[in-house]
C-alpha cells in the first residue's frame with residue numbers, strides 16, 4: 139500500500155513524496171502580472187513538497203481576473219518567473235505552472251476588457267478588483283475567432299512556462315473558470331459544436347489540452363477539475379456523467395495526471411452534498427489521480443490506501459506551514475492560516491509562518 143512518503147512519477151516529473159502543494163492565489167505579483175522576488179522566497183520555503191502547483195497564472199490579460207495575480211503572456215512575466223522557479227529548484231523542489239483563464243469571472247476594471255465565456259452569462263456575487271469587490275458584468279459569448287485566439291494563448295503560456303524553467307503546466311479546469319464554464323450546462327448554453335451534448339461541451343477542454351500538449355508534450359501537461367458540486371455559479375445537471383466523460387477524454391489525450399478538488403458536505407472550502415466522481419473517473423482513467431480538499435495526514439493516507447488517489451494536494455495547510463511535509467512525518471500540529479493576509483501584498487502572512495524549528 140503506498141504511503142504519502144513513497145515516491146511517484148507524474149509524467150516527466152519524479153516526485154520524492156506524494157504530498158503536493160495545491161494551487162493558491164496569493165496576490166504578490168505586480169499590477170502588470172510580473173512575479174516578485176518575495177514569491178521565490180515563499181515557494182522555496184515549501185520546496186519539500188513532492189510537487190508545487192503554482193498559484194493560478196493568467197494566460198492573457200483577458201483571462202487574468204485577480205488583483206496582483208501573476209501572468210505568463212509576455213517576456214517580462216517570463217523573466218519575473220525565472221528566479222522564482224530557480225529558487226524552488228535550488229531548494230531541491232519541483233514546480234508546475236497553473237494556467238488560468240477566468241472567463242466571465244473578471245471585472246473590466248482589472249482586465250480592461252468585457253469578460254468572455256461560453257455564453258452570455260454573468261458571474262455570481264462580486265468580482266475582486268483593485269477597488270474592492272464589484273458586481274460582475276455580463277460576459278460576451280466567444281466566437282470561433284476568440285476560441286482560436288484563446289487556444290493560442292494557452293499554447294503560448296505553456297511555452298513560456300517551460301522557458302521560465304517550470305517542470306510542467308496544469309490547466310486550471312476547475313472552480314467555475316473558463317474551461318469549467320464550457321464544460322457545464324448551467325453556463326454553456328451554446329447550440330454549436332461547443333455546446334449541447336456532453337461530447338460537445340468537452341470540446342473546448344480537449345482543444346485547450348491538445349494545444350498545450352502540442353507545445354510542451356503530454357508528459358509535462360496536467361489539468362485540475364472540480365467535478366462535484368456547484369462552484370462560483372457554475373453547475374451541471376449531471377456532473378457524474380460529465381466528469382466521467384471528461385476523464386475518458388483525458389485518457390485518450392494521454393494526460394499523465396489529473397488533480398481533483400472534491401469537497402464533502404462538511405468541507406470548509408465550498409462544501410457540497412454531491413458525491414465524489416473520482417471513483418467513476420478512476421474506472422476510465424489510468425493516469426495518476428491527485429485528490430484535494432480538507433485533507434490532513436490521516437485522511438490523506440487513507441485515500442492512498444483505498445487506491446482512488448495516487449497523491450494528495452494540500453492547500454491551506456501548506457499556506458500556513460512551509461514545513462508541512464516534516465509536520466506530517468512527525469504528526470505535529472499545523473499553524474492556522476491568517477485570513478486577512480491571504481491576498482494582501484507583502485511578507486506578513488506570506489513568508490513569515492514559523493517552521494517547527496523556529497517555533498521551539
Ligand SMILES: Cc1cc2nc3c(=O)[nH]c(=O)nc-3n(C[C@H](O)[C@H](O)[C@H](O)COP(=O)(O)O)c2cc1C
Nearest residue numbers: 160161162163193194399407431432452453454480
Ligand atoms: C487563499 C486561497 C487561494 C486559492 N487559489 C487557488 C488557485 O489559484 N487555483 C486553484 O485551482 N485553487 C485555488 N484555491 C483552492 C485550493 O487549491 C484548494 O482547492 C482549497 O484550499 C481546498 O483544499 P485545502 O482544504 O487543502 O485547503 C485557493 C484556496 C485558497 C484558500
